[in-house]
Amino acid sequence: MSTPVVEMDGDEMTRVVWRLIKELLIEPYVDLKTEYYDLGLENRNATDDKVTVDAALATRRLGVAVKCATITPNRLRVEEYNLKQMWKSPNGTIRRILDGTVFRAPLTAKGIKSYIQGWTKPIIIARHAYGDIYNCVEDVANEGENAYLLITDKDGNELRRKLVHSFGKGGGICQGVHNTCKSVESFAKSCFSYALSQNLPVWFGAKDTISKIYDHSFKDIFQEVYEKEFRAEFEKRGLYYLYTLIDDVVARAVRSEGGFLWVCKNYDGDVFSDMVATAYGSLGMMTSVLVSPDGVYEYEAAHGTVTRHYYKHLKGEETSTNSVATLFAWTGALKKRGELDNNVPLVNFAAKLEKAAIETIEQGFMTGDLIPLFESKGVTPQKLSTKGFLEKIAEKL
Ligand code: NAP
Ligand code: MG
Numbered sequence: 001m002s003t004p005v006v007e008m009d010g011d012e013m014t015r016v017v018w019r020l021i022k023e024l025l026i027e028p029y030v031d032l033k034t035e036y037y038d039l040g041l042e043n044r045n046a047t048d049d050k051v052t053v054d055a056a057l058a059t060r061r062l063g064v065a066v067k068c069a070t071i072t073p074n075r076l077r078v079e080e081y082n083l084k085q086m087w088k089s090p091n092g093t094i095r096r097i098l099d100g101t102v103f104r105a106p107l108t109a110k111g112i113k114s115y116i117q118g119w120t121k122p123i124i125i126a127r128h129a130y131g132d133i134y135n136c137v138e139d140v141a142n143e144g145e146n147a148y149l150l151i152t153d154k155d156g157n158e159l160r161r162k163l164v165h166s167f168g169k170g171g172g173i174c175q176g177v178h179n180t181c182k183s184v185e186s187f188a189k190s191c192f193s194y195a196l197s198q199n200l201p202v203w204f205g206a207k208d209t210i211s212k213i214y215d216h217s218f219k220d221i222f223q224e225v226y227e228k229e230f231r232a233e234f235e236k237r238g239l240y241y242l243y244t245l246i247d248d249v250v251a252r253a254v255r256s257e258g259g260f261l262w263v264c265k266n267y268d269g270d271v272f273s274d275m276v277a278t279a280y281g282s283l284g285m286m287t288s289v290l291v292s293p294d295g296v297y298e299y300e301a302a303h304g305t306v307t308r309h310y311y312k313h314l315k316g317e318e319t320s321t322n323s324v325a326t327l328f329a330w331t332g333a334l335k336k337r338g339e340l341d342n343n344v345p346l347v348n349f350a351a352k353l354e355k356a357a358i359e360t361i362e363q364g365f366m367t368g369d370l371i372p373l374f375e376s377k378g379v380t381p382q383k384l385s386t387k388g389f390l391e392k393i394a395e396k397l
Contacts, residue, residue: 002341005333006058006298007034008090010068011041012305016313017323017386018068021330024390025397029349030334035062039090041071045083052090056097059298063340066333067094067300068326091300095129099183100292101190102127103261104273104302106280107287107324109361111376115279121259123276124198126191127269129290131179134266138175141167147174177214184218186293188225192241194291195261196233202241204263205249218265219243277302282369284322289332299332301325309386320368321386327357327393356397365392 009018026032037055044051059065071077072089095102104125114120141147147164164174195202204222206215226234226241234240244252246268253262264272277286286302302325309319331350338346361370364379367389374381384392 001031001033001337001343001346003064003337004033004035004062005337006055006062006065007036008039008055008065008067008070009036010039010070010305012069012071012307012310013313013319013321013386014069014301014303014305014326015040016310017321017326020387020390021323021327024387024394025327025353026330026334029397030346039068039070041073041077041081041083041087044070044087044090045081048084049087049090049093052093053097056094059094059098060292060296063296064333064337065296065298066329067091067298068329069301069303069305071305089134092134094298095290096135098129098290098292098296098298099186100129100290100296101187101194102129102269102288102290103194104269104277104286104288106277107285107328107358108280109285109358111362111364111379111381112281112285112370112373113375114281115373116254118254118256119258119279121257122280123253123256123258124194124200124261125269125273125276126187126194126261126263127273128184128187128264128266130183130187130266132177132266133175136175136177138173140171140173141165142171143167143169145171149176179214179217181217181221184221185225188222189229190291190293191222191261191263192226192230192234195239196230196237198261199237199239200259200261201234201239202261202263203249203252204241204243205246205268206265207246209245215265222263273302281373282322284325284367284369287325287328287332297333297336299329299336301329313386319386320383320389322367322369323386323390324357324361327390328354353393353397357393360389360393360396365389 035058037051039052039055070090073083073086078086106122108122146166149162149164151160152158191202206218208216208219277283283303288300288302290298306321309321313319331354335347335350364381365384366381368383371381371383
């Protein structure tokens, strides 16, 4: 390797898996160069979360990062880790700095059947990674208080004011969200470009009938970008762009055979990527990449830190945690680094490692989450431990 990848370590079971992947499958074969940032919760707390910002800035500078799953602290975690404060979601911080779009694709292996019988082709989710509730401002309001949406000029002089609600008995809650035209536009561009790169049609759903300014702007900006820059190429290839209401997209998706890019607003993408990943088999089989408009890539698994398995691991019990998504985060980053640096052996190595992982599963060796999904003539699936599965891949490799 000539250029390092940014390595963001994380928490709990995925931190354990991270170490094993490096030790068993990467370091023996690659002269690995990384710029290491420890995003484990203890170190985020110790650095007042500066480490997360540093890691995101390093990603901007170097272009390619690989990230381990991390804890987003809630009240329980604040107690468990004795935190100075309830630190924000690291992914939120990174996405805010890099902007861009998160693409999530299920990893498929022969024999692993989808819960939704009709889904024979992958559905790739494109999640907008900026704004909405992930950068919201919220507050409680007491009885007799009013909440307003207030727009000022740059000096703070009031321009427009709209009443959100006058709170009565019992008070309530309110939330302010925003997005920027620039971010939505670059989201649209990266979705259409990515769809072309994968030769897929694009489906996008929002709630423009209810949200006549906010969601409607997403719809309008997408349509404009499509007409101006993409329609011709889509039509030439027999692809299409479909906009419809989000609930209609959900209904159509379930009835479909898959094989499209499903564009989601930030929250929808959060929710539906878990649904899609689970439907295709397991959360452990979903990869995720954040692509920024200026061509910066951050690879990760779509799942979390698999807390339940980690507590078992701490008790010395054997675990069977699926490491495939985390492994593909590594191979994705190495492949991209290799492409950018014209490092053919690195690209080839990453591809071989991916192949070895999928073939290991296809030949019946897998982690517990996949066992109930596996059906392949003449192959009896064998459940392996977290480490045992990775060792089996190493053997195959
Ligand atoms: P999770 O870690 O994804 O796990 C939810 C459940 O899904 C697990 O308990 C497990 O089910 C199954 N699962 C997920 N990944 C698996 C894998 N690789 N192999 C086998 N089974 C897997 O989500 P969570 O429990 O909601 O969140 C745990 C922590 O992760 C939280 O602190 C959250 O903040 C954090 N999180 C981080 C990210 C990120 O960094 N990108 C994303 C989401 C959540 P069984 O227990 O039934 O086996
Ligand atoms: Mg989610």
